[in-house]
Amino acid sequence: METTLIILKPDAVQRGLMGRILTRFEDKGLQVVGCKLMQISQELAATHYEAHKAKPFYPGLVKFMTSAPVLVLAIRGNGAITICRNMMGATFGSKANPGTIRGDFGVSNSFNLIHGSDSPEAAEREFKLFFKAGEVLTFPRAIEGWVYDLSGGKPE
Numbered sequence: 001m002e003t004t005l006i007i008l009k010p011d012a013v014q015r016g017l018m019g020r021i022l023t024r025f026e027d028k029g030l031q032v033v034g035c036k037l038m039q040i041s042q043e044l045a046a047t048h049y050e051a052h053k054a055k056p057f058y059p060g061l062v063k064f065m066t067s068a069p070v071l072v073l074a075i076r077g078n079g080a081i082t083i084c085r086n087m088m089g090a091t092f093g094s095k096a097n098p099g100t101i102r103g104d105f106g107v108s109n110s111f112n113l114i115h116g117s118d119s120p121e122a123a124e125r126e127f128k129l130f131f132k133a134g135e136v137l138t139f140p141r142a143i144e145g146w147v148y149d150l151s152g153g154k155p156e
Helices: 010-014 018-028 042-048 058-065 080-088 101-105 120-130
Strands: 002-008 031-038 070-077 114-116
Touching: 002 018, 002 080, 002 120, 010 018, 010 070, 018 031, 018 070, 018 080, 018 101, 042 058, 042 120, 070 080, 080 101, 080 114
Parallel strands: none
Antiparallel strands: 002 070, 002 114, 031 070
16 A cells, blocks of 8 residues: 655635545545645745755745645555546646546646645655654555455455
8 A cells, every 4th residue: 555645735725625626535445544734834845845946936836835724635545646646637737637636626837736746755755744753544444345356465
């Protein structure tokens, strides 16, 4: 099982899309194992997006991410990183396919509703920024055998 970090950005929170987006992940069969509504500080935004520091969009990105609350999620499932990124769609809503989160809810080429870790290494780094020890839980779900075929001993 893999766990990924998802951030519903200020535009998703301000537009009242949190429940609709979260429902998509749960409907897919993914498990929410951590969740917090928070205001990202300048320092946290700078650290999270440090890889983009030299890019021209960086100041605007930090300003946007600190402009309003975000919903930070830990989502677990077999192949969760790839599944979540496919569900998110192309980076900009105007280019995202219908049926994806950005394709269904976004039109902006600046505001893009959602962030998702792009690798296990990125997820591990990002979890340390947004969650304290013990805030991402591990617990059994009664539906697990109906989400995954467990007959071979591992989830498929």
